[in-house]
Amino acid sequence: MKQKNTSLWEEDIPGGCHWSGIVRRGMTLRLTDIYGNANAAVLFYNREEKLERYNMADTLKSQHTFYLTKGHACHSDMGRIFCCITADSIGWSDTVCGLSDAELIRKKYGTARYQEHQNQMHRSGLDGMLIELGKWGLDRRDIVPNINFFSKVTADTNGELMFHADNRKAGDYIDLSFVMDTLVVLSAAPHPLDTAESYQPGAVNLALSVTPTDTATTCSNIAENSRGLENTQRFNACCGGEI
Amino acid sequence: MNTQHLTESKFDPNEAVVNEVCAAGEPWVKRVNKGQTFRIEDMEGNQAVDTLFFNANDALERYSATDTICSQNRLYLTTGSQLNSNFGNVMLTITADTCGRHDTLGGACAAESNTVRYALDKYPMHSCRDNFLHALAHESLCKKLGMSKRDLPSNINFFMNVPVNEAGQLEFVDGISAPGKYVEMQAEMDVIVLISNCPQLNNPCNAYNPTPIRLLIWD
Numbered sequence: 001m002k003q004k005n006t007s008l009w010e011e012d013i014p015g016g017c018h019w020s021g022i023v024r025r026g027m028t029l030r031l032t033d034i035y036g037n038a039n040a041a042v043l044f045y046n047r048e049e050k051l052e053r054y055n056m057a058d059t060l061k062s063q064h065t066f067y068l069t070k071g072h073a074c075h076s077d078m079g080r081i082f083c084c085i086t087a088d089s090i091g092w093s094d095t096v097c098g099l100s101d102a103e104l105i106r107k108k109y110g111t112a113r114y115q116e117h118q119n120q121m122h123r124s125g126l127d128g129m130l131i132e133l134g135k136w137g138l139d140r141r142d143i144v145p146n147i148n149f150f151s152k153v154t155a156d157t158n159g160e161l162m163f164h165a166d167n168r169k170a171g172d173y174i175d176l177s178f179v180m181d182t183l184v185v186l187s188a189a190p191h192p193l194d195t196a197e198s199y200q201p202g203a204v205n206l207a208l209s210v211t212p213t214d215t216a217t218t219c220s221n222i223a224e225n226s227r228g229l230e231n232t233q234r235f236n237a238c239c240g241g242e243i
Numbered sequence: 244m245n246t247q248h249l250t251e252s253k254f255d256p257n258e259a260v261v262n263e264v265c266a267a268g269e270p271w272v273k274r275v276n277k278g279q280t281f282r283i284e285d286m287e288g289n290q291a292v293d294t295l296f297f298n299a300n301d302a303l304e305r306y307s308a309t310d311t312i313c314s315q316n317r318l319y320l321t322t323g324s325q326l327n328s329n330f331g332n333v334m335l336t337i338t339a340d341t342c343g344r345h346d347t348l349g350g351a352c353a354a355e356s357n358t359v360r361y362a363l364d365k366y367p368m369h370s371c372r373d374n375f376l377h378a379l380a381h382e383s384l385c386k387k388l389g390m391s392k393r394d395l396p397s398n399i400n401f402f403m404n405v406p407v408n409e410a411g412q413l414e415f416v417d418g419i420s421a422p423g424k425y426v427e428m429q430a431e432m433d434v435i436v437l438i439s440n441c442p443q444l445n446n447p448c449n450a451y452n453p454t455p456i457r458l459l460i461w462d
Contacts, residue, residue, distance in 0.1 A: 056308075057350020057397050062359050066348075066411040079355030092411065096318070096348060098309025103331055141393045143329065145309045155407045159318035159344075192313045228359045 007207040013188045014119075015201030018128030020135060020185040022047050023208065025236065028086065028177045028215070029184065030207040033150045036170035038202030039191040040149040041099055041125045043142075044074060044082040047181040050138060052078045056095050056145035062224040066155065068093045068147060073219040073228060074176070080235055081228040082182045084219035086211070087175035090168060092152040097161070098145055099125030100192045108190075109199035122199050128187030136183060149174050151191040163193040168202075177211045177218075179232050250322040252339035252427050254280060254461050261460035267453040268442035270374035272382040273460070274299055275430045280338065280461045283401050283438075284425040287454035289418035291403040291441040293351045293371040295395065296326065296334050299433035302388040304328045308347045308397040318407060320345040320399065326428065329396070334434055339427035342420045346405040349415065350397050351375065352443045361445045371398075374439035384435050400441075401426050403448050415446050 012034065013019050023029050024047075031040050046052035055077035063072055070088040073081045105124045112122040126143070133142055150172060152164040190201045219225045256262060260279075264286070265271040275281045276299075283292050298304035310327040312318055320326070322340045325333045350356075353372035357365040375395055379385045388394075402420040407413045442453050 051392060055350065055356075055397075057348060058353075058356045058359070060413055061349055061405075061415065062356070064413055066407040066413045075356075075359065077353065077355070079353070079357075079359045096309065097313045098307070101331060140303055140329065145397050154409050154411065155318050156409060157406075159407070161312070161316045161318065193316070224359050227363055230363065231355070231358060 007209045010205060010207040013186065013204045013206060015203050016123040016189050018132050018187040019206065020132035020183065022181065023178050023184050024181045025178050026211055028175050028209050028211040030209070031149055031174045031176070032205040032207070033168055033172040034170065034203045034205050036168050036172065036202065037196070037200060038168065038188060038204050039151045039194065040204045041129070041146050041187040041189065042149060043129065043144070043146045043185045044076070045138070045142070045183040046076065047183050050136065050142070050183060052076050053142065053144055054082065054146065059095065062228065063222055068095055071219055071221060073225045074147065075228055079228060080180060080232040081225065082180050083176040083178040085174060086177040086215045086218045087173065090150060090172040090174065092167065093174065094148040094151045094153040094191070095145065097148060097153055097192050099129060099187065100190050101126040104192055105190070105199070112199065123189050125187045125189040128189055129185055132185045148191050153193060161193060163191065163195055165195050177215050179229060180235070248321055249341050249343055250339045251341060252282065252425070254282070254427070256459055259459040259461050261458065263458050265438065265440045265456050265458060267440060267455055268369055269440055270378040271438040271440065271458060272378050272384050273436050273458065274384060274433065275436055275460055276433050277430050280427055280429050281335070281436065282425050282427040282459040284423065284457040284459070285342070285402045285420045286422065286457050288422040288424070289402065289420050289450035290454050290456055291443070291448040292401040292456055293439040293441050294399045294401055295437040297388065297435045297437065298328065299435050302390045302394050304330050304332070305394065305396055306334060306399065311347060318348060320347055326399070333431045335428040335430050337426060337428045339425070342402055342424040342426060344404065344419060345426060346400040346403040347397070348413065349400050349403060349405045351439060352441065357445065365445065368444065369442040371439035371441050375437060378437055385437070388435070415448055417447050418450065
């Protein structure tokens, strides 16, 4: 379960903090909810053409699902796949609720500025994303509905949403096996519907390893994903890479 | 289905300042000013209307499906729903609805997503994103705001039925709309409306027969 020995690098992102980086195809990024209270808000962009980005609607309708788990793929708006979810100990990640913003954090948890709290200050998902996107020349126009890994939100028949805080436990992990060179942007700030009464977002451990052979094809059981993978292979072939 | 909350409008089409028909499969762009009321009528029934809203002065502020869903804790849109922007502002409020439920999860069809959802050879079929991009290239209201593909977020699908169950399954099913059903909303800020009258022929969202819609605006 723990990948320490095989990972090329590991990094802890403290609750509320943010991270971005390139993950190349053939690599698997494991996200681990270290304390059982994490939300990993994530967006994906094509490293070569950042106008191509994660698309919530295409991801959901291609797989006839309202949530993401093992066997699902994360689709771009260009008919391609960034990564397949190849392991998931939690079984449900939300992708329709978006990011917490500064106003929401202030309303729910009060104000905690750097001056009084230093790095324990409150940070929002939106602001974390904007900072990371800014590092790559991207901005608010590039923010689209994201994935909230580790957060379970269900809808009843009237469409009313419910956040399941007790669905997470310490050590839960999700493996993302990339089939396209991808800019990954991540915020560990609270999910907008998190029911916690105080600001206590959990830390996320990131670990990168080489994807074992054939693992990424886990998601190709879904016919739509096979076609998405074929489109991705065409794209990779065009730029001289091996498939 | 949520048919118990249907709300009819008091507005008379004869008094509308805009009363236009958008043909099947075409885009439509118009400015709606704060305080004006905007109606989309599903003239022949079961026609998905892919719709985006932008702040008329700055396209950086635009309709946000996630802000709309999260601030109301609800997936579907109907009378009383506030359509929120990515800045957390209310852009429009739905004030009348004779259909009962509208989708904001399903996004817009595109040539590329059609290859994934149906078959690789569906690429040449007309799509909503083609309509959006056509409008961005030709409509002066879009050009003035300097809009590009970057400014196309996840949209609303008026009259489209995409139910989600508690087990987390999501399906595109036959519409609950019918000829003459309409949805009406009041603008809370000056907005640009960008519509694609959906040309999708591969699933039941348009009953396999895309049809015209009527657009009306009242002062």
